[in-house]
Amino acid sequence: xxxxxxxxxxxxxxxxxxxxxxxxARSASALGRGLLGIYLSVLVVLPIAALLARSxxxxxxxxxxxxxxxxxxxxxxxxxxxxxxxxxxxxxTGTLIAWVLVRDEFRGKKVVNALIDLPFAxxxxxxxxxxxxxxxxxxxxxIDITFTRTxxxxxxxxxxxxxxxxxxxxxxxxxxxxxxEAAASLGAGRLTVFRRIVLPALTPAxxxxxxxxxxxxxxxxxSVVLISGNxxxxxxxxxxxxxxxxxxxxxxxxxAVSVALMLLALVVLAALTLLSRSRSKHVR
Amino acid sequence: xxxxxxxxxVVGGGASAKVSRLGLRTVALGYLALLLLMPLAMIFYxxxxxxxxxxxxxxxxxxxxxAFWLSIELVAIAVPLNTVFGIGIALLLERGSFxxxGALGLVIDLPFAxxxxxxxxxxxxxxxxxxxxxxxxxxxxxxxxxxxxxxxxxxxxxxxxxxxxxxxxxxHELGTDSEQAAATLGANAWxxxxxxxxxxxxWGVVYxxxxxxxxxxxxxxAVSVVSGRIEGQTQQLPLYxxxxxxxxDATGAYTAAVVLALLALATLLAMNLLTRRTRSRxxx
Numbered sequence: 001x002x003x004x005x006x007x008x009x010x011x012x013x014x015x016x017x018x019x020x021x022x023x024x025a026r027s028a029s030a031l032g033r034g035l036l037g038i039y040l041s042v043l044v045v046l047p048i049a050a051l052l053a054r055s056x057x058x059x060x061x062x063x064x065x066x067x068x069x070x071x072x073x074x075x076x077x078x079x080x081x082x083x084x085x086x087x088x089x090x091x092x093t094g095t096l097i098a099w100v101l102v103r104d105e106f107r108g109k110k111v112v113n114a115l116i117d118l119p120f121a122x123x124x125x126x127x128x129x130x131x132x133x134x135x136x137x138x139x140x141x142x143i144d145i146t147f148t149r150t151x152x153x154x155x156x157x158x159x160x161x162x163x164x165x166x167x168x169x170x171x172x173x174x175x176x177x178x179x180x181e182a183a184a185s186l187g188a189g190r191l192t193v194f195r196r197i198v199l200p201a202l203t204p205a206x207x208x209x210x211x212x213x214x215x216x217x218x219x220x221x222x223s224v225v226l227i228s229g230n231x232x233x234x235x236x237x238x239x240x241x242x243x244x245x246x247x248x249x250x251x252x253x254x255x256a257v258s259v260a261l262m263l264l265a266l267v268v269l270a271a272l273t274l275l276s277r278s279r280s281k282h283v284r
Numbered sequence: 285x286x287x288x289x290x291x292x293x294v295v296g297g298g299a300s301a302k303v304s305r306l307g308l309r310t311v312a313l314g315y316l317a318l319l320l321l322m323p324l325a326m327i328f329y330x331x332x333x334x335x336x337x338x339x340x341x342x343x344x345x346x347x348x349x350x351a352f353w354l355s356i357e358l359v360a361i362a363v364p365l366n367t368v369f370g371i372g373i374a375l376l377l378e379r380g381s382f383x384x385x386g387a388l389g390l391v392i393d394l395p396f397a398x399x400x401x402x403x404x405x406x407x408x409x410x411x412x413x414x415x416x417x418x419x420x421x422x423x424x425x426x427x428x429x430x431x432x433x434x435x436x437x438x439x440x441x442x443x444x445x446x447x448x449x450x451x452x453x454x455x456h457e458l459g460t461d462s463e464q465a466a467a468t469l470g471a472n473a474w475x476x477x478x479x480x481x482x483x484x485x486x487w488g489v490v491y492x493x494x495x496x497x498x499x500x501x502x503x504x505x506a507v508s509v510v511s512g513r514i515e516g517q518t519q520q521l522p523l524y525x526x527x528x529x530x531x532x533d534a535t536g537a538y539t540a541a542v543v544l545a546l547l548a549l550a551t552l553l554a555m556n557l558l559t560r561r562t563r564s565r566x567x568x
Binding site: 130238 | 311313320321322323365372373376388409415416437444504523538541545548556
């Protein structure tokens, strides 16, 4: 377990743990760290290293060829476009949901508040089945979204729903109403108060929710795979393309597109973190 | 929350404020109903629309029973491992000082940032036939990929961060005062951990365990890659849902999906009860 920075034990000869106890604890701690190191290596570090090694196996040229093959390119592009659209919608609906949960009062609010986390708790494949039960073929509404890009977007909206709402909610709770009251008493309309006072305070939280949603949307598989039909050049997203390449034993292509998507996620996350930092400085 | 809600009518005030509040509420709740609630209700309706008998038949199907117990088995291995190591990681990151802390934090967050499909691929590249350890493993007759051990690895990978991430803030808030006091009174590191630290962080750990369990039960993408999806052998519950769905066995798919959805709802309930518990503890 963790090394404690405690007052030097040597000065406490009366310690009932005694020298043997301390040595035991120390070697137990070393053993624990060793086991942890092995666990993380077997589970995470080695596999990720293998992935990076495989993707760069044939050099940069091979990597680029795999990533820019027409089908891979279409899949990556679709993933980026749909994810961007989904997080844009999330920014609005997530903020709205957080607003209603904090500033509004109605019966059943607690239940609604708990339900927001449902997409985190529900297995992704079930999310796909659930959406198809209502909006798929033979659904009661007579709509059929199966095998369309709308279906992909809807699945992604479902699984990323909590991120912005949950990141904005605590900030809104902490927000002191006095600035809003002052602005209102000086004659600012509600929209102006929201735009000039509330929104700037919420922006960093919205951006961090967007970043989490985007990372999740880029890699999402389970909810999309049943609902999208996985038609190449039409509804095939990046993760589904990778899955198909693994099934075809085309591991170099799978590894290259995996790493490309990881890099894209990293770039977007870094950019949004920087943006969020400059925003929060701006507010203060 | 009620204090904040009382504040909102002050802003703007009057009848138009009420109208706009009702409007926002309607839009937010309508969105949640269309995306979350109605699809979820629909799947329950679809499952039970022909009575209980087909549901019972679907539930007692040998492959369904096998998938259920395999899911339990995966949870029973992955969750304890990630709980013990998660607490260890939290202690190291929060109490320890060593080189590579940043790297450890990064490794812990990787499962959040990587697509489950990529996780599966990375595991195949190490433990699969063409992987780094493929020859050695097959020489010794050990099957990892397309077998249960691979599914354990995939499940443990994706559910790795939760206990650590939920425990770290609690440890931070706890501080080291009581631990140092215990050490001054002569407790060794183990006694301090068992009698002081662990009781204080237990609800954070339990919350993490709930999230880990939910994630482990629902994992689909990574397991889908490494399992080979062999009926009655390497199909856990989410894979079984997909299998039934793709074989046009709606009742089978819906029944298994409803079982998973009920487990998700139980998770939500547990999360809510635990949040209340930790809040009241902090308030004292």
